[in-house]
Amino acid sequence: MDDFWFEFVEVTQSIGDGVLFGSTYALIGIGFTLIFGAMGKLNVAYAAAAMAGAYSSLAIYILFDAPLVVIFIVSAICAAILGYLVYLTCFRFIPVHNHLAALMASVGGLFFIDEVIVHATRGSPLAFPSMFSEAYFEVGPYGIRGDLLFVFFIGLISTGVLLYVLFRTRLGLATRAVAQQDVAARLCGMSIHLTNSTTFAVAGLLGGIAGAMTAAAVGILSPVMILPLTIKGLIVTVIGGLGSIPGAIIAGLFVGGFENVVMYFRGIDERDMYVVALLFIFLVFRPNGLFGKTITRD
């Protein structure tokens, strides 16, 4: 019985840690889903731009020994600028209905950003300042890592601010209007390009925060983190339902918990295999994801 109890605590502990870390996936998923919601297109370069934001903030840290808050802000701003540049180069001038061209352009964007980072860092990992890594809270048989808790709270606040902007401001109204009915949005006086570029920049802000969160939780920044983050972001977006923000949040936390419990039972080298299998299962049995379709009259 004691063995079972010990095992139970270990499993739930790893799920809990995973869910906390899953907030980074949720943020990346929200970014993908925001852009998909606005344009109906996938921006595959998104997570790479997010990591590039984190790299820029690391440079600020190394050069000026900047404090923690500044690092997150710089990461967010740089990723927002990169997000806007990705919009300009991969989406703005590509005909609206040519989805494949935009997708391929953003795949190109992903590899370009990846190559630039590899070149600039010679491909080797760099230490990223971890935050509250010495803090540790004990709750009954469980322990909560301070850095994961910090990451989770940042994710919570960012999501809250985003939802406020989306549902309570003029900018949010325009974003949703353009996403739902672009012709009517133009007739109401909204500019499609202005709204879309703002959406890319706002998604970039979130990505930059998520990038810095990931690096802070892991303690390093490495080019090999880019592809897994991209893939997990896409998985979260699909599981949550393309275009659904609540879906992305729930799916992000779910994937975080799921991968950690897989890691507990099967080890780190099998972890991502099961996560990708999860994507496959969803695509076959629930292709619209958890919150994919909303029902309307026409």
Add this chain to the structure above:
Amino acid sequence: MLKVDNIVTRYGTIEALKGLSLEACEGEVTCLLGPNGAGKTTTLFTIAGILKAHSGSITFEKDNLTNLSAPGIVRKGVALVPENRLIFPQMSVEENLVAGAFARPRKDSPAIDADLEGIYERFPRLKERSTQPGGTLSGGEQQMLAIGRALMARPKIMMMDEPSLGLAPIIVEEIFDIIRLLNKEGVSILLVEQNARMALKVAHRVYLLEGGKVTFNGNPQEMQQDEVIQRAYLGAGSV
């Protein structure tokens, strides 16, 4: 008031409007009739800036609209109630209406709130459903919402594309009552309709479009006297 002069609009290499000219006068209901594919919707889309005219010019009062973007044109006081209504389906009825006032400056917000109340008085059904998603409304309610949304921009001229499309006859009557009332309140109207009989009752001036050109223009009485048009659009002998 609104003057369209010899415009050519293309979809790729296909010319949809082949040198179309028309004029809508202040305080009047101007009606565009014509068969499917004649270019009625294209005309309204070109005026509203959704499509770009390849050549020709569009002037409204003293402003040249030809090279303005859609947002710029709404700001000049030209609004369009599009065909099929194009409601924002996941946004609430109230948000749909507020979106209609997007082009107005932020300092206008007390006036915008008052206009919103005005729309609710005009369409009590919209007030009842103000928190409901636009996509869940019936066709007639959506048409009222689309009209309300366009009114929120405080247009001087309102273009309406097939407002009676797909609606039950009793609702069609209601929509035409609204058109009449709006016109009486001083909004000029440029109306595209398939329902020629209803349209002729409210119109002051009628243009007939065929193949991207105007083939007839006159007042409704003149139109009803024209035998060829009689036969093609109004059902010969029954008027």
